[in-house]
Amino acid sequence: MVRKRKTTSQAVDLTVAGFDPHKNAGDCVYDPDAARRVCDFFETELTHVKGTLGGKPFKLEPWQRAILSNLFGWKRPDGTRRFRECFIFVPRKNGKTTMLAGIVLYMLLCDGEPGAEIYSAAADQEQAALVYQQACGMVNHNPELSSRCQIYKVSKSIVAESTASAYKAISAEAASKHGYNAHAVVVDELHAQPDRELVDVLQTSMGSRSQPLMLHITTAGFDRLSICYEKYDYAGKVRDGVIQDQSFLPVIYEAGQDADWQDESTWAAANPNLGVSIHWDFLRQECKKAKEIPAYENTF
Numbered sequence: 611m612v613r614k615r616k617t618t619s620q621a622v623d624l625t626v627a628g629f630d631p632h633k634n635a636g637d638c639v640y641d642p643d644a645a646r647r648v649c650d651f652f653e654t655e656l657t658h659v660k661g662t663l664g665g666k667p668f669k670l671e672p673w674q675r676a677i678l679s680n681l682f683g684w685k686r687p688d689g690t691r692r693f694r695e696c697f698i699f700v701p702r703k704n705g706k707t708t709m710l711a712g713i714v715l716y717m718l719l720c721d722g723e724p725g726a727e728i729y730s731a732a733a734d735q736e737q738a739a740l741v742y743q744q745a746c747g748m749v750n751h752n753p754e755l756s757s758r759c760q761i762y763k764v765s766k767s768i769v770a771e772s773t774a775s776a777y778k779a780i781s782a783e784a785a786s787k788h789g790y791n792a793h794a795v796v797v798d799e800l801h802a803q804p805d806r807e808l809v810d811v812l813q814t815s816m817g818s819r820s821q822p823l824m825l826h827i828t829t830a831g832f833d834r835l836s837i838c839y840e841k842y843d844y845a846g847k848v849r850d851g852v853i854q855d856q857s858f859l860p861v862i863y864e865a866g867q868d869a870d871w872q873d874e875s876t877w878a879a880a881n882p883n884l885g886v887s888i889h890w891d892f893l894r895q896e897c898k899k900a901k902e903i904p905a906y907e908n909t910f
Contacts (some may be wrong), residue, residue, distance in 0.1 A: 645683030
């Protein structure tokens with residue numbers, strides 16, 4: 611891959627959202643070169659697609675660098691990736707869709723998996739297509755990536771013919787997803803899934819892959835009987851050491867249960883991209899609205 615911009619090596623704090631991956635690493639080891647490769651891919655090959663940053667290089671924020679470094683840097687004794695499942699809990703407008711699109715492209719083009727099947731899934735086709743649209747924009751902005759990919763708008767897919775690999779955006783109809791052989795799955799807005807069927811079908815489709823990755827990302831939901839709450843609860847227990855699962859990466863950005871929702875330090879605890887993709891003035895205005903309209907408090 612030809613690099614268009616030069617990056618500089620930097621130390622990465624692997625502790626992310628209160629989780630220290632060293633504590634339950636077991637016989638897994640951290641490979642800084644593998645972590646550097648994925649971070650360099652983001653910062654040298656990818657650009658933002660929308661908004662004020664559209665067309666500008668993807669500069670990783672520390673929290674994004676930590677997630678990517680953990681996911682792709684930690685290795686098992688056989689050289690395959692340590693983490694096979696990741697749960698990312700983060701409020702809206704923190705740049706999650708853009709990061710997911712970058713992960714999709716890295717696993718499609720740079721992961722060394724022949725015939726890789728990569729999917730972004732959501733409760734409906736429109737939501738699932740958001741990651742696809744960002745990925746397409748990144749490909750179209752980079753001649754090197756464009757030369758390696760074919761974009762098919764009707765099927766919402768991107769194909770890398772040299773490795774017979776493909777990425778596709780799919781929706782929640784689980785019945786049509788049997789027979790998949792997924793290498794990577796991104797489930798966007800997990801809280802909106804009507805039931806657990808799609809997640810279970812996709813997760814069990816990974817059985818023949820040597821280092822699959824199941825990535826759930828979501829904002830808050832309210833149904834304690836949902837698949838989202840199940841994953842949230844499990845992630846919290848892994849983070850807190852209640853459950854020992856060295857293959858699961860928990861990333862939970864949230865304020866404490868007793869935190870003052872009007873306190874700006876509470877907003878910072880829950881929003882890792884505050885001041886970058888989500889602006890202080892916006893949250894201040896939303897907070898003022900929530901104070902004046904009690905029914906809006908929960909939304910805020």
